[in-house]
Amino acid sequence: MPDSVLVNPIEITGAKYTRFAAGTKLEAVDTLLLQRQPGLTLADVLQQRSGLYLKSYGNGMTATVAFRGTTASHTAVLWNGFNIALPTLGLSDFALLPPAAHSLITLQHGPSGALHGSGAIGGAVLLENPADFSPNQMVRVQQQEGSFGHHRTAVSGNYGNGRLALTSSFTRTSADNNFKYRDLTQFGQPWQEQQNAAFNQNSFAQEVHLKLSPTQHLSVRGWWVKTHRQVQPPMGGANNNAQQDDENLRLMTEWQGQIARGTTTVKAAYFKDRLDYSENGHPSLSTVNTWQGQLEHERTLLPNLLLQVGTEGQLFKAEVSGYGDGQKENRYSAYAWMRYDPLEKLQISLNVRQAWVDGFNPPVTPTLGANFILSEKEAGTLTLKGNVSRSYRVPTLNDRYWRPGGNPDLSPESGWGYEAGLAHAFQQNQLTSQTEVTVYRLKVQDWIQWQPSVTGGYSEPVNLQTVRGHGLELDTKWKYASARHLILSGGAAYGYTISEQVLPNAHAELQDRQLFYVPKHKVAGYAEARVKGWWLALDGTFTSLRYTDQDNDNWLDPYALANVSAGKTIRWSAFEAQLMAQVQNLANTTYQAMAYRAMPPRHYRISLALQWAKRP
Numbered sequence: 001m002p003d004s005v006l007v008n009p010i011e012i013t014g015a016k017y018t019r020f021a022a023g024t025k026l027e028a029v030d031t032l033l034l035q036r037q038p039g040l041t042l043a044d045v046l047q048q049r050s051g052l053y054l055k056s057y058g059n060g061m062t063a064t065v066a067f068r069g070t071t072a073s074h075t076a077v078l079w080n081g082f083n084i085a086l087p088t089l090g091l092s093d094f095a096l097l098p099p100a101a102h103s104l105i106t107l108q109h110g111p112s113g114a115l116h117g118s119g120a121i122g123g124a125v126l127l128e129n130p131a132d133f134s135p136n137q138m139v140r141v142q143q144q145e146g147s148f149g150h151h152r153t154a155v156s157g158n159y160g161n162g163r164l165a166l167t168s169s170f171t172r173t174s175a176d177n178n179f180k181y182r183d184l185t186q187f188g189q190p191w192q193e194q195q196n197a198a199f200n201q202n203s204f205a206q207e208v209h210l211k212l213s214p215t216q217h218l219s220v221r222g223w224w225v226k227t228h229r230q231v232q233p234p235m236g237g238a239n240n241n242a243q244q245d246d247e248n249l250r251l252m253t254e255w256q257g258q259i260a261r262g263t264t265t266v267k268a269a270y271f272k273d274r275l276d277y278s279e280n281g282h283p284s285l286s287t288v289n290t291w292q293g294q295l296e297h298e299r300t301l302l303p304n305l306l307l308q309v310g311t312e313g314q315l316f317k318a319e320v321s322g323y324g325d326g327q328k329e330n331r332y333s334a335y336a337w338m339r340y341d342p343l344e345k346l347q348i349s350l351n352v353r354q355a356w357v358d359g360f361n362p363p364v365t366p367t368l369g370a371n372f373i374l375s376e377k378e379a380g381t382l383t384l385k386g387n388v389s390r391s392y393r394v395p396t397l398n399d400r401y402w403r404p405g406g407n408p409d410l411s412p413e414s415g416w417g418y419e420a421g422l423a424h425a426f427q428q429n430q431l432t433s434q435t436e437v438t439v440y441r442l443k444v445q446d447w448i449q450w451q452p453s454v455t456g457g458y459s460e461p462v463n464l465q466t467v468r469g470h471g472l473e474l475d476t477k478w479k480y481a482s483a484r485h486l487i488l489s490g491g492a493a494y495g496y497t498i499s500e501q502v503l504p505n506a507h508a509e510l511q512d513r514q515l516f517y518v519p520k521h522k523v524a525g526y527a528e529a530r531v532k533g534w535w536l537a538l539d540g541t542f543t544s545l546r547y548t549d550q551d552n553d554n555w556l557d558p559y560a561l562a563n564v565s566a567g568k569t570i571r572w573s574a575f576e577a578q579l580m581a582q583v584q585n586l587a588n589t590t591y592q593a594m595a596y597r598a599m600p601p602r603h604y605r606i607s608l609a610l611q612w613a614k615r616p
Contacts, residue, residue: 017126019306020115024108025473028104036578038101043065050493051473052107058599061199061597062095070123073091075125076124080252081267087397089398109438112389131219139612144605149175155171163211180193196232205221208221235598237596249270268294272287290317295311295312305339309334322401324403345376346372352367371383371384385420388418404460406460411446413444413463442469442499447467472494494522495521519543524539537566540563579607584600
């Protein structure tokens, strides 16, 4: 009788993080929007193509995204493997992130501290710019005009010859934002014209990829974004002529080659983030310099066993007028990720990370997940998924050093997440679809929240004892391609979210209170038809009631939004022209994403894009 079992080799493929994320809900964002509308911010993309709740302070103003009832600081945003959240705030302003047209955007729902480090308690947004060495040449220019003084200019180009790959993109977006809105703070809700809300943004991205040999390549990437915004005042509030200037420079280099029977990757990055804010001419200045490095080695130990080990370090140096003096911080971590496929229908990932931070002792963060194929037929596959993961978040520099209010004695947040789901992939004739349903539970201890100081006059961060959450996520996408050049596609996403803190009521009785700005229900959907160069698309969202205080005494009403767009693509030889028209807020809905922040009514945009492309 044999003492061993023969296991057929299983090819393990996929992007870096998704290979080690078995049991996790992963969502690839349709990047067709970026190709049609270069210069869109990440906030625009997620609003139109995901079920995440977008907290926006106005058109072009600060916009943040949160997963599963957490906050913006619980969402990790990684650019080609490096966390780009501001060390001062611990979050990313998605209105300052216009990804390049060739970016791959992946949403990872749920805790993922072992993969992404500090801050990945609710989820992560992964931005990747892979190298494409295939021979190609392309130049594309686009001009867009719209209501309220909206202008967008975009220029991009690609070049590849098998050994060298170059990618460049430039966008400039501006708007006067002088729209009319109903002032809900005044009797009769009169119409007012929005003041002090203009903005302009310039973005430039450059990539150079060089294949040094068949087994190694070198990449250099740069991404610069400069934004000037007048800060839109709230309804009923005085116009204090607030303005904000943001400048974000991100540079990185990456070498990858075959060493020690595996793949070794070395990365280094430098970020400079400047945020200058002023009210009535009184400035508040902030500049943070960040140096980061990563060393990773990935090796196939068995035909069905993949291991990656790595280490990374970060150094922050911050000059912030609100701190009184400069501050710096060192962070280090070591991690190991394993992917094991013991059976053809079973995939298991086991990951662990340990971090070390100046003045703190973050916990070890393990993750265990699995996918199991319940049914595999010619027409479709049904997969059972499950995951348990620990995560953490180190207090930000503002949490500790801001004057007044900063508290250097805050504890790091620590959370556990559990999820289970079913994913169904279907294909028959010209119809394909993917549907996934996920249930989850979160528990976060020492949750950090800013609230009014007990002495009054300013706010301060405190550690809440425990925040618990649970919910359900349902996503479906489908596509039908007929033999007569007709392509129909669509999708929908639904999120049911409970995120609660236990607080006493007026009678000192403990009650569960939904965290503010966490809607219990969020629905998003889209549908598109394409035929012979013509296309028509409709997308819409519904957001339920959101409380605006921790006592749940005040709230914002539910609202629904719809947008429609249509276009025509004309091709001749190596040239292509695309004309597009859009109507945003089709039903002219009056709504608030954040309390007393006016949002634009129905508005229009039209654009023309010209492209030249040469391929062998």
